[in-house]
Amino acid sequence: MRKILAIAGIAIRSAIRSRVVVVLLALLLIAIIALPLTIKGDGTLTGAVQVLLRYTLGAVNIILSIATLWAGCAAIAAEVQEHQVQLLVTKPVTRAQLWLGKWLGLLALNAALLAVAGGVTYGLLHWHLNRQRLSAQDRTALREELLVARRVVNAELVSVEADAQRIFQEQLHSGAIPKEARQDQVLTAIRQTLLQQAHAVPPDLMLRQVFKVPRATTRPLVVRYKFTSSLTDKNPVACIWLAGAPERPDRFQRPEMAAPAGVHTLQIPASMVATDGTLTVDIANVNPEQLTMVFAPADGVQLLVYDSSFAANFSRSLLVMLGELAFLGALAVTMGSLFSLPVAALTTAYAVMLMNIGSYLQTLTQETFIIGSATAPGATPGLLDLGIHFLYVGLFWMTKPFQTASPLEPLAVGELVSWWWVGGVWWWQVVVAGGILAAAGTWIFNRRELGLPA
Amino acid sequence: MKHGLTIWLLLLAGICFWQAGRLQRPLVQMRRDLHLSTGEPLENTPPLVAFTTVAMGGFCGVIADLLWLRASALQQDGKYFELVQLADWITKLEPRMKQVWAFHAWNMAYNISVLFNNPSDRWRWVRQGIMLLRDEGLRYNPGEPNLYRELGWIYQHKMSGNSDQMNVYYKRWWADEMARLFDGPRPDYQHLTASQIKVMKDVYKLDPVIMQQIDREYGPLDWRLPQAHAIYWAWRGKKVATGFDAVQLDRMIFQSMADAALEGELFINRAEQVFITGPNFAVFEKARKAYEKAIADNPGETSMQSGQRNFLRTAVMMLFTNNRLAEARNVFADLRHRYPSPEFNQGLDAFVYSSLTTLLHDISQREATGIVIGALQQSWFWLAMGDEDRAQGFQLMARTVWREYMKTRSAPEIAERAGLAPIEQLSEQARTMVKENLTTSEAKAKLVQPPQ
Numbered sequence A: 001m002r003k004i005l006a007i008a009g010i011a012i013r014s015a016i017r018s019r020v021v022v023v024l025l026a027l028l029l030i031a032i033i034a035l036p037l038t039i040k041g042d043g044t045l046t047g048a049v050q051v052l053l054r055y056t057l058g059a060v061n062i063i064l065s066i067a068t069l070w071a072g073c074a075a076i077a078a079e080v081q082e083h084q085v086q087l088l089v090t091k092p093v094t095r096a097q098l099w100l101g102k103w104l105g106l107l108a109l110n111a112a113l114l115a116v117a118g119g120v121t122y123g124l125l126h127w128h129l130n131r132q133r134l135s136a137q138d139r140t141a142l143r144e145e146l147l148v149a150r151r152v153v154n155a156e157l158v159s160v161e162a163d164a165q166r167i168f169q170e171q172l173h174s175g176a177i178p179k180e181a182r183q184d185q186v187l188t189a190i191r192q193t194l195l196q197q198a199h200a201v202p203p204d205l206m207l208r209q210v211f212k213v214p215r216a217t218t219r220p221l222v223v224r225y226k227f228t229s230s231l232t233d234k235n236p237v238a239c240i241w242l243a244g245a246p247e248r249p250d251r252f253q254r255p256e257m258a259a260p261a262g263v264h265t266l267q268i269p270a271s272m273v274a275t276d277g278t279l280t281v282d283i284a285n286v287n288p289e290q291l292t293m294v295f296a297p298a299d300g301v302q303l304l305v306y307d308s309s310f311a312a313n314f315s316r317s318l319l320v321m322l323g324e325l326a327f328l329g330a331l332a333v334t335m336g337s338l339f340s341l342p343v344a345a346l347t348t349a350y351a352v353m354l355m356n357i358g359s360y361l362q363t364l365t366q367e368t369f370i371i372g373s374a375t376a377p378g379a380t381p382g383l384l385d386l387g388i389h390f391l392y393v394g395l396f397w398m399t400k401p402f403q404t405a406s407p408l409e410p411l412a413v414g415e416l417v418s419w420w421w422v423g424g425v426w427w428w429q430v431v432v433a434g435g436i437l438a439a440a441g442t443w444i445f446n447r448r449e450l451g452l453p454a
Numbered sequence B: 001m002k003h004g005l006t007i008w009l010l011l012l013a014g015i016c017f018w019q020a021g022r023l024q025r026p027l028v029q030m031r032r033d034l035h036l037s038t039g040e041p042l043e044n045t046p047p048l049v050a051f052t053t054v055a056m057g058g059f060c061g062v063i064a065d066l067l068w069l070r071a072s073a074l075q076q077d078g079k080y081f082e083l084v085q086l087a088d089w090i091t092k093l094e095p096r097m098k099q100v101w102a103f104h105a106w107n108m109a110y111n112i113s114v115l116f117n118n119p120s121d122r123w124r125w126v127r128q129g130i131m132l133l134r135d136e137g138l139r140y141n142p143g144e145p146n147l148y149r150e151l152g153w154i155y156q157h158k159m160s161g162n163s164d165q166m167n168v169y170y171k172r173w174w175a176d177e178m179a180r181l182f183d184g185p186r187p188d189y190q191h192l193t194a195s196q197i198k199v200m201k202d203v204y205k206l207d208p209v210i211m212q213q214i215d216r217e218y219g220p221l222d223w224r225l226p227q228a229h230a231i232y233w234a235w236r237g238k239k240v241a242t243g244f245d246a247v248q249l250d251r252m253i254f255q256s257m258a259d260a261a262l263e264g265e266l267f268i269n270r271a272e273q274v275f276i277t278g279p280n281f282a283v284f285e286k287a288r289k290a291y292e293k294a295i296a297d298n299p300g301e302t303s304m305q306s307g308q309r310n311f312l313r314t315a316v317m318m319l320f321t322n323n324r325l326a327e328a329r330n331v332f333a334d335l336r337h338r339y340p341s342p343e344f345n346q347g348l349d350a351f352v353y354s355s356l357t358t359l360l361h362d363i364s365q366r367e368a369t370g371i372v373i374g375a376l377q378q379s380w381f382w383l384a385m386g387d388e389d390r391a392q393g394f395q396l397m398a399r400t401v402w403r404e405y406m407k408t409r410s411a412p413e414i415a416e417r418a419g420l421a422p423i424e425q426l427s428e429q430a431r432t433m434v435k436e437n438l439t440t441s442e443a444k445a446k447l448v449q450p451p452q
Helices: A002-017 A020-038 A045-081 A085-089 A095-131 A136-146 A161-174 A183-198 A310-338 A341-356 A358-365 A383-402 A408-412 A419-447 B002-033 B047-056 B059-076 B083-093 B098-115 B119-140 B145-160 B167-179 B194-202 B208-218 B226-238 B243-263 B281-297 B302-321 B325-338 B348-359 B365-384 B388-407 B412-418 B423-437 B441-445
Strands: A148-154 A206-212 A221-225 A227-229 A237-243 A252-258 A264-268 A278-285 A293-295 A301-309 B265-269 B274-278
Touching (some): A002 A095, A020 A045, A020 A095, A045 A085, A095 A419, A148 A310, A161 A183, A221 A278, A278 A293, A310 A419, B047 B059, B059 B083, B059 B098, B145 B167, B167 B226, B167 B274, B208 B281, B226 B243, B243 B281, B243 B302, B274 B365, B281 B302, B365 B388
Antiparallel strands (some): A148 A301, A206 A278, A221 A301, A237 A252
16 A cells, blocks of 8 residues: 555645646636626526636536546556656556546545635635625525525326226227337327326316425425416416325415426425325315316426535535546546557547437437438338447447536525435446446556557 | 748748738638628627637537537426527637527527516526527627527517416516616616716616617617517617518517507516506507508518507407597598508497407506506596596406406415505506596595595
8 A cells, every 4th residue: 555655645745836737826816806706697696606616616527637647547557658757667566556546636636626626616605605795585595595505305106007007908909100100109199198197287277286395494495386388379378386284274374476497486385295104285276277286297386495505515415526537547547558649539538428428328329210310110220320329328328327417506696515426426436437447447457568669 | 950940931921911801801801702701790799709610610510410419408307597608609619600699699598587486586587588689699790681580589588478378477577677777767868977978888788879769660669578678679770681681670669569559568666566557548549650660661571560559459358448439549540541441340339348348358567557547547537527427337357357367376385476465555546547637626635545
C-alpha cells in the first residue's frame, strides 16, 4: 500500500508542479463565479437558484471530466512515450501498483478540486440568497420546494395483467389479431391501453391513487401532477383534489384550475397519512365543459416526501460526481496503459460518448431493419441488419451500468439523491467496473514491452 | 535573432489581418451579387455571437439541434428554468434563421405560458417571447418582415385578443408598464424628456417619432393597450416588406385598427381597481378607411372583404348601444350598400335586436362588457334626458346580458378570469362617463339612482 501511496503522491506532486492544479482551480472558479452572471434564468428566484446549481456544477463536472480524461490517459501513456516509465518499472513496484497509484493520485486530485468547487458553489448560493431581500413566503417556498431533498413516491400501480391476458385470448380466438403480428407486441399494447384507461378521469368521475409514504414526517407532503386533456385547447381544467382516508370527515379538499400539460403541485398536510403509512388521493373531474383528464400511469401523479436537508443532498450529489470521475479515471488510465496518448484519449472519449447516448442506443436496439426495410409483414431481416442490430444491443448492454442520470437534475429541483444512488455508482462504476478495468489494464500493461528503442 | 523573427511574424500577421479586413466588404458584395448566400451578413452582433457563429462554422447547426433536443425534453418534464437560456443559445447559434427566432418566441409566449395556472407566471413567459423577438431577433434581422409580424401577432392575438383566458391580466400589466413611460393614453410627444425617450427607445424599442406618425395616420391610439403596439410593429415591418409579407402586415394593421375602434380606449381607476376597455370612437373612421385602403390595394384578397363586413356589423352594434344613433345609421347604410343581405332589409332596429339575440348564445367577455356598458350609458343618458321608459329599457337590457353571461361563469375561479365586473360597478362607471359629457347641472342632478 505504501508503494501505491508513494506513486499517487508523485502523481499529485507532479500535477501541482506542472501547474495543472492551479490552472484547473482557476478554470473552476471562473466557471462558478462567471457562469451565473451570464446565464439567463426564467425571471424567478427559484429559476435563478436552479440555474446556479445546474450550470455551475455542470460546468465543474465537464471541466473535471475533460481533465480526468486527458490526465488519466497521459498518466501512463505519456510516461511510456517519454521513457520515464522505465525508471519506475525497474524499481520493486508491480505494474498493478503503478496502475493503482496513478489512479489514486487522479482520484485524490479530483476529490480535492471537487470539494473546493462544491464548497464555493454552496457558499455562493447562500451568499446570493442572503443578499436578496426575500419575503418570508419566498424563503419558505425555497426551503420547502428547492433547498431540500424530497423523495419521489409513485402511486401503487393498478394491476391490469389478468384483464390484459383475457382480452388478448379473446382477440386471439376471434381472429382479431393478424397472423403476422407479433403476439408479445399485441399483448404489450393491450396492457398499455388498459393502464391508460385506468388513469383516465372522464367527466364527473374520480381517479383514486394510493401512495405508500416511506417514513413518518411532520412536514407537508407535496403532490405533483401533470395531465393531458381530451380537448385540444389548453384552457385550465376544473378539478377537485381530496386526500386522506375516504372515511375521514376532515379530509383534505382543494379545488384547482389546472392547465393541461403543465406540471402543478399542491401541499397536503402530513396528518392526512393513515396509520398504516398510506395516503389516498382522489382526483375529481368537475370541469363544466365535458372532457377527460388523462394522467400518465407511471408518473402522472407523484408524491414528494421530505427526506433530508439540502446540504446532505448536495454532498451526496458531489459523491456521485466523484464516483463517475473515478470510473472515468480508471477507464482513461487503462486506455493509457494500452495505447499511445492520442489513441487512448480518442478511445476514452468515444466510450464516454457511447455512455451518454444510452437512450438513443436503446431506441436503436428496438429496430431490426436498419439498412434494409420490411417489404412485407413478417419479413425477416438480412444478415447485415442482424449483425448491426446485435452490435447495438451489445453496445447498449455494455454501457448500461454507466448510463446513470446526472445527480444535478434532481438536486436542482429539490429531489432526493439517495445513498442508494451514491452506493450504486461507487459499487458498479468504481468497485466492479473499475476493478475489471484495473485487472485488464494491469494484465495488458504487464505484457507490454516498455523497453523498445525509440 | 529569435525575438526579431517573432516581431517579423507578428508584423506579417498584422498585415494579413488588415488586408483580410479590407477584402471583407468586396467579398460580401460579391457574395450578394453572385447569390451565394440567402441572407445579408450579420450586423450589429456582439463579439461573442460573431465569434461563436464564425468559430463553430458548420457545427453551429449540430450544437443548436442538441440544445433544441434538451429544451424539448426539459419542457416535456415541466423544467422551465433553463428554457430562456437555451432559446437564447439556439437563436444565437443560428442568428440568421428567422424561423428559429419565431419558433422560440412563439413557444414561450404561447406553449409554455399556458402551462401555468398563475396569471403572473403566464405573463412572464408571454413577455419573454416579446423580449426575444423585440430585443434580440429584430436586432440581428432588422430587415426581416416576418419577425415584425410575429412580434405584432403576440400583441394582437395573445394580448389584445381573448383566446387566452388571462388576456385581461396581460393588458393590465402592459398598461402598468406603459404608465411608467408616459401619463395618459399616449406620450406628450412635444415635451418628452431625454430620459423618457431613452427608456422608450432602449427598453421598449419604441421610437416616439414613429409613434407620432402612426398616431397621425391611424390614431389617436391608446398606447397603453396592445393593439397600438401591434400596429406599431406591423407599420415598421411594412417598411421592409414586399409581396405577401406586406399583405399580411396590412392585414395586421386593419385588424388591430378594428380592435382599437371596438375596445381601444382604456378607463383606469386605480383607487377603485377598475380597468375597463371600451370603444375608441375617435378612430372609427380611420379603421373604416384602413379597411377600404387595404381592399383597394389588394383586390384579390376576398378575406379582407369578409373582415370589413364583420367590422361594420360590430361597429353598428357598438355605436347603437353607445347611443351614437346617427353614426350607427350611417355605418349601417354603408354595410347595406357594400354587402346587401336579407338580414339588413328590416332596418337598423330589427338588425340590432336579432344580432343581440344571436350574440347572447355565444358571447365573449369583451363583447359582453361592451354591450353592458353601452346599454348602461344609454340608460343613464335617457334618465338624464327625462325619458324614464327608455332608460328602464336599456337598464333591463344591460342586466339581462350581464345575468345571462354570468350564468355559466359564476364559479369564483372562472368569474375572476372570464367574468364581468359587478353590475353596480359597471353602472357607476357608465354614470361617470355620461355625467362627464353632460353640460347642465339640471341633467347631472338626475343621475342619482339608476332607473328601476
